[in-house]
Amino acid sequence: MLEQLSVLSPDPILGLAAECRADPNPNKIDLTVGIYMDEAGVCPVFQAVRQAQEQLVADEITKAYLPAAGDAAYLSAMKSLVFGEVLAGDGANITAIQTPGGCGALRIASEVLAAAAPDATVWISNPTWPVHIPLMGSVGLKFKTYRYYDPVSHGVDFDGMASDLKGAKKGDVVLLHGCCHNPSGADLTLEQWGHIADMALTQGFTVLVDLAYQGMGTDLEADVAGLRLLANRLGELIVAASCSKNLGLYRERTGVALFFGRNAQVAEATHSHGLGAARRVYSMPPAHGALLAGRVLSDPTLRASWELELQEICARMIDLRTQLSAKLSEKTNQDFSFISKEKGMFSFLGLSVEQARGLRKERGLYMLDSSRINVAALNQQNMDIVIDAVASVL
Ligand SMILES: Cc1ncc(COP(=O)(O)O)c(C=O)c1O
Incomplete structure (x- = not known):
């Protein structure tokens, strides 16, 4: 029965992330998947969650x-x-x-x-x-x-x-x-x-x-x-x-x-x-x-710690947006101020499908075909590389 099945095309987002993982380019940058990453490129565990986890492991008496x-x-x-x-x-x-x-x-x-x-x-x-x-x-x-x-x-x-x-x-x-x-x-x-x-x-x-x-x-x-x-x-x-x-x-x-x-x-x-x-x-x-x-x-203590860390994350993403929009506008002489007005992890850069695919192929810079990037995957190491790459196709 199962031989009736044909292979489906990969998920548009997860498929690209897999393609990036398989790319041997040592300078590749993945701006596709929607997870928050810190300056070190790690998706961190909140301090409050770590502490709650320690408590839970100590307290948990059943897995019913x-x-x-x-x-x-x-x-x-x-x-x-x-x-x-x-x-x-x-x-x-x-x-x-x-x-x-x-x-x-x-x-x-x-x-x-x-x-x-x-x-x-x-x-x-x-x-x-x-x-x-x-x-x-x-x-x-x-x-x-x-x-x-x-x-x-x-x-x-x-x-x-x-x-x-x-x-x-x-x-x-x-x-x-x-x-x-x-x-x-x-x-x-x-x-x-x-x-x-x-x-x-x-x-x-x-x-x-x-x-x-x-x-x-x-x-x-x-x-x-x-x-x-x-x-x-x-x-x-x-x-x-x-x-x-x-x-x-x-x-x-x-x-x-x-x-x-x-x-x-x-x-x-x-x-x-x-x-x-x-x-x-x-x-x-x-x-x-x-x-x-x-x-x-x-728990009031854990809650306060979580809220503070979340505020820091939010502030960092806003800062990344400010930097990206200012630097891209300066480098390209085009107006990217919209990036600093948008919220959360995602923005479209406004590139064509060909430009997005070209960046992937030539520079190992992975974004969706729609040029949607995860701003939270930027950091001080990759920001200028991303900006140079984007500017090169504009
Ligand atoms: C708009 C939107 N809705 C829902 C979800 C689902 O999130 P979860 O991983 O909790 O299932 C996501 C995750 O990326 C999302 O971006």
């Missing part, structure tokens, strides 16, 4: 399954991290299901959405993270795109976005990136979030927020101001949150699907559907990352 919904302390900490103490109230209107990473959260959210509205169309930004369509499409959801990033102005085409979203109706889902839009780094202003809230109220669509970078754009609060505005005004919101980047728990697969409903009855129903979906897809979530995140978020 977690409940299907996940660890209670983690879930409660994530509810307040995302929605804030005020908004969460007693939290009875919010369902939280611990998931394997943000991907798992998107999958559980999609399963619940498909149960609520099997014919739902999901509106996704053009461009978006390339995994959204295969991941959410695997439960049978259909897609339409809305204009988002304007390569000419290097910013959000909000008029185009609002005009396209006029087609989103009751029973449809609009997928928004909570902050640090992947792949563009171009985020909505709070005023624009407010405009989306007006549209959702008038047209009746539901909003799903993919929140993979809370704390990595501006800070932990500002990065969720838009989604909190929506939750407040709409009374209904779905969030797929990830602890991969902001707690550095990538390989531990730690995420949460949050269903902010109008009341406790809605919460009970979404919870039952979320649990059913989890049981069908993977049964119980992995424990380690969530137990670490739960400790870090709820």
Whole structure:
């Protein structure tokens, strides 16, 4: 039977990272994969996570399954991290299901959405993270795109976005990136979030927020101001949150699907559907990352240490953006100031596919064909090399 299968083409991002690993060029630079790297080119473990891990290893007396919904302390900490103490109230209107990473959260959210509205169309930004369509499409959801990033102005085409979203109706889902839009780094202003809230109220669509970078754009609060505005005004919101980047728990697969409903009855129903979906897809979530995140978020000392380290990481990425935009503008006599206005790890450099591929072949500089780079993979050793290479094709 298996000989019927043909070989699939590799994942567009992971495939390029593999190509880079196999490249014998000693000067190669990988700006493809979305992980934060420090000055030494290492994706570090947060100090608070290390300490929580030591405590956990000393305390843990069982490896029995977690409940299907996940660890209670983690879930409660994530509810307040995302929605804030005020908004969460007693939290009875919010369902939280611990998931394997943000991907798992998107999958559980999609399963619940498909149960609520099997014919739902999901509106996704053009461009978006390339995994959204295969991941959410695997439960049978259909897609339409809305204009988002304007390569000419290097910013959000909000008029185009609002005009396209006029087609989103009751029973449809609009997928928004909570902050640090992947792949563009171009985020909505709070005023624009407010405009989306007006549209959702008038047209009746539901909003799903993919929140993979809370704390990595501006800070932990500002990065969720838009989604909190929506939750407040709409009374209904779905969030797929990830602890991969902001707690550095990538390989531990730690995420949460949050269903902010109008009341406790809605919460009970979404919870039952979320649990059913989890049981069908993977049964119980992995424990380690969530137990670490739960400790870090709820222990005041660990929390303070984590918040400080996250702020430093965020500040360093902003600094890398400032340097890259200034140096590239100077070297090329072109305006790259947009890089310093964008948020998070990603930006498009605005190169053609041929230029991006040429840099890979001639210089061992790896970026996506779209010229999307991971700014957090830059450091003082490779910054000037990257700038020289980019300037050479402009
Ligand atoms: C926009 C976006 N959503 C979701 C995820 C999923 O993250 P996780 O690794 O936690 O599954 C990512 C990871 O890169 C992402 O960039």
